[in-house]
Amino acid sequence: xxxxxxxxxxLAGGTATTVLLFLCAAVFxxxxxxxxxxxxxxxxxxxxxxxxxxxxxxxxVPELLLILLIYFGGQRGINQIGDAFGFDYIELSxxxxxxxxxxxxxxxxxxxxxxxxxxxxxxxxxxAAKALGFTTAQTLRLITLPQLVRFALPGYFNVLQVMxxxxxxxxxxxxxxxxxLAGDVGKSVRQPFxxxxxxxxxxLGFTILLTEVFSRVEKRYARGLDR
Amino acid sequence: MKxxxxxxxxxxTLSTAAQAADLxxxxxxxxxxxxxxxxxxxxxGFDIDIANALCGEMGMSCEMVKSDxxxxxxxxxxxxxxxxxxxxxxxxxxxQVIDFSNKYYQTPAxxxxxxxxxxxxxxxxxxxxxxxxxxxxxxxxxFPGVELKLYGSQDEAYLDLxxxxxxxxxxxxxxxxxxFLATDAGEGFAFFGGDYADPKYHGVGAGxxxxxxxxxxxxxxxxxxxxxxxxxxxxxxxxxxxxxxxYGG
Numbered sequence: 001x002x003x004x005x006x007x008x009x010x011l012a013g014g015t016a017t018t019v020l021l022f023l024c025a026a027v028f029x030x031x032x033x034x035x036x037x038x039x040x041x042x043x044x045x046x047x048x049x050x051x052x053x054x055x056x057x058x059x060x061v062p063e064l065l066l067i068l069l070i071y072f073g074g075q076r077g078i079n080q081i082g083d084a085f086g087f088d089y090i091e092l093s094x095x096x097x098x099x100x101x102x103x104x105x106x107x108x109x110x111x112x113x114x115x116x117x118x119x120x121x122x123x124x125x126x127x128a129a130k131a132l133g134f135t136t137a138q139t140l141r142l143i144t145l146p147q148l149v150r151f152a153l154p155g156y157f158n159v160l161q162v163m164x165x166x167x168x169x170x171x172x173x174x175x176x177x178x179x180x181l182a183g184d185v186g187k188s189v190r191q192p193f194x195x196x197x198x199x200x201x202x203x204l205g206f207t208i209l210l211t212e213v214f215s216r217v218e219k220r221y222a223r224g225l226d227r
Numbered sequence: 228m229k230x231x232x233x234x235x236x237x238x239x240t241l242s243t244a245a246q247a248a249d250l251x252x253x254x255x256x257x258x259x260x261x262x263x264x265x266x267x268x269x270x271x272g273f274d275i276d277i278a279n280a281l282c283g284e285m286g287m288s289c290e291m292v293k294s295d296x297x298x299x300x301x302x303x304x305x306x307x308x309x310x311x312x313x314x315x316x317x318x319x320x321x322x323q324v325i326d327f328s329n330k331y332y333q334t335p336a337x338x339x340x341x342x343x344x345x346x347x348x349x350x351x352x353x354x355x356x357x358x359x360x361x362x363x364x365x366x367x368x369x370f371p372g373v374e375l376k377l378y379g380s381q382d383e384a385y386l387d388l389x390x391x392x393x394x395x396x397x398x399x400x401x402x403x404x405x406x407f408l409a410t411d412a413g414e415g416f417a418f419f420g421g422d423y424a425d426p427k428y429h430g431v432g433a434g435x436x437x438x439x440x441x442x443x444x445x446x447x448x449x450x451x452x453x454x455x456x457x458x459x460x461x462x463x464x465x466x467x468x469x470x471x472x473x474y475g476g
Contacts, residue, residue, distance in 0.1 A: 006266045013268065072298070075305040089306055174295040174302070176268065184256045184293075188263030 004194060007185050011195075014181035015202060021095065021177060022164050025102035029163065030156075032107020037114035051111060058108035063169050066105060071097040071173040098170035098177075106163045113159060117152035118144070150221045157214040164206050178202060248290035252278050253308035256293045260405070260468050261314045264293075273473075276464040277331055277455075278312040281435075284451040284460075300325060303436055310444065311436035318430065325436045328448035333432030333475030335422030336362055339403050340388070340395035346420040349373050355384035355393035362397045365428040385412065395419075400471070424475045432475060 004011075039051035058066070075092045082090055121144050129139040171180030182199045186192035255262045256270040265271045270291050282289035292308045303311050303325060317327045338346065338354070350372040356362050358377040366375055376393050378384040384396045385407045396403070400418070407413045423429065435448045455461045456474065465473055 010264075010266055010268045068298070068301075072301045072305050075307065079306060091307065172295060173298055174293060176293070180295070181264070181268075184264040187257035188259050188265075190259065 003189050003191060004198060007189075007195075010185065011178065011181060011198070014176055014178040017095070017176060018167050018178040019206075021098050021102070021167050021170065021175075024099040025106065025163060025167070026160055028099055028103025029106035029110055029159075032103055033110025033114050036107060036111030037118060040111060040115050041118060055108040055111050058105050063101070063105055063166055064172060067098065067101040067169060067173060070101045070104075074100075094170075094173050094175040097173060098167075098175055102163060102166060102170070106159055106166070109159045109162075110156065113155035114148070114152055116155065117148045120151045121147045150225075153214075153218050153221055157210070157218070160214075161207060161210060164210065165203065168203075249287040250282065250289045250310060251292050251308040252282075252289050253294045253299050253302050253311045253313060254278065254291045255296050255299065255313040257296065258314055260401075273332075273464065273468045274312050274314055276467065277461075280455050280460050280464060281312075281331075281448060281451040284454050284458075285447050300436070303438060306438075309437070309441075310448065313436075314433045315436055316430055317432060317434040321436070324439070326439050326441065326445050327434035327436055328445050329452055330432030330434050330475070331452050332473045333424050333429070334399050334401045334473060335424040335475050336365060336397055336429060337400040337403060337418045337422060338395050338397050338420045339408065339416055339418050342415055342417040344395060344417075344419045349395065352394040353392075355387050355396040357381050357384060357398065360398075361428050361430070362399075365423065365425065366397060368428065369425075381406065388416065397423075401469075401473075404469075422471070422475065 036051045036054060039047040042048065071092065071094065074097060078090055078092055082088070125143055125147075126139055129143050134142070167177060168179040171177050171183065174180065179199055182195040183192070186195035254270050254274055256264040258272075258274075260272055262270060262272040262274040270293055275291060278289060278291065292302070294302045294308065294313075296313070299311055299313055299315075300321070302308055311325070312331075314332075315321070315327075317330060321327070338344075338349075349370065351374070353374045353376050354366060354370075355376045355378055356366060358379060363375065363377065366373060376384075376387070378387070381398055381402060384393070384398070387393050388396050388407075389412055400422070403418070408416060408418070424432075435445075435452075437445045437448070452461075461474065462472075
């Protein structure tokens with residue numbers, strides 16, 4: 001217990017890193033998902049193929065592998081570009097690699113979530129809006145999006161719940177996140193079990209907190225609808 | 228113009244500016260007492276003290292970069308650090324991808340048994356050893372008169388030594404010292420005999436890893452190791468962590 005207290009500030013910092021990683025990755029994943037869904041729904045065949053390649057690739061590759069590929073492979077790419085143009089060594093930070101990897105992976109899942117939600121909005125509504133003289137932008141903003149958000153939320157939040165646990169995987173590249181630090185500290189003081197138990201409870205706390213927040217948001221977007 | 232600024236800003240957040248330190252050293256931080264994480268997040272231990280001593284000797288400023296053990300060689304290869312000082316044993320497999328300096332330590336193998344025991348008494352006795360280790364091969368090759376009892380894990384060998392089922396055990400000296408002799412169960416037991424570090428069985432020790440082809444840096448480390456051995460700086464660090472000479476024979 002004393003050891004845990006002694007290391008508490010360090011682990012609090014690790015927890016903050018994990019939370020920040022989650023938030024940044026969530027923003028990036030949402031952007032990738034929105035872009036992906038737009039691409040999949042777009043008329044152009046090239047776009048559809050591009051997005052299909054992205055989602056297939058990401059869903060077929062283990063997260064761990066992709067994180068290692070981005071961190072070490074990305075660094076190799078930067079080094080080669082740097083060597084070719086005579087730049088000095090530019091470091092790809094662990095945090096940026098983690099955000100990019102998680103956002104890239106979960107963006108692929110969100111692509112499907114968003115696409116599904118868009119398709120749940122009946123086409124008749126868009127036809128009616130057109131008949132009433134709404135522009136495409138107005139239709140999207142006033143009619144499709146508010147419903148799309150409501151349809152997308154349960155799936156969206158589900159993916160985010162999974163993603164917060166996936167933040168643990170990023171410790172493989174040595175990022176000083178909660179899991180990485182707890183592992184190092186546990187081994188350093190030869191009490192791995194007590195530190196991993198602490199991590200267990202912190203992640204459980206995250207999940208309970210997120211579930212609470214998400215259910216409130218879902219209720220808010222579902223207001224006015226009978227259930 | 229605006230987009231140029233944006234690109235620069237993105238690059239700046241993605242990358243940390245070139246470090247002021249001359250050398251970046253990859254360390255592990257999860258292998259006490261060689262390398263462990265302190266409460267303030269810094270890495271401390273024998274490896275780190277040696278790293279600082281070597282950098283001082285070479286007249287370079289060094290920065291410790293914490294790296295996960297599994298990613299430590301890729302980190303070196305992708306230039307995230309310039310050298311690995313992480314108790315890495317020099318092995319032929321590793322030498323296919325990186326180069327090593329001379330060893331900076333080699334934990335010897337040692338016998339442990341009831342306090343007061345000697346090697347001369349070993350003939351015909353039973354020695355516990357972990358299965359498939361360098362220690363098993365060493366005992367089979369060099370101590371044919373000893374009966375071996377093999378264990379799946381080192382901890383089982385300790386338990387049977389305490390229970391009296393074996394007369395002695397042989398393993399890495401640090402493993403025995405930290406995992407057994409320093410614990411309550413190890414009371415009344417002690418090391419006996421000499422330090423065993425035969426390259427044929429035990430390899431050549433832990434070295435400093437550098438990228439292949441960086442001969443200058445590799446030689447600089449090897450020379451610096453020799454010099455801190457000579458100046459006594461090595462012994463000072465050694466004494467801080469261990470009560471025997473960890474450099475080996």
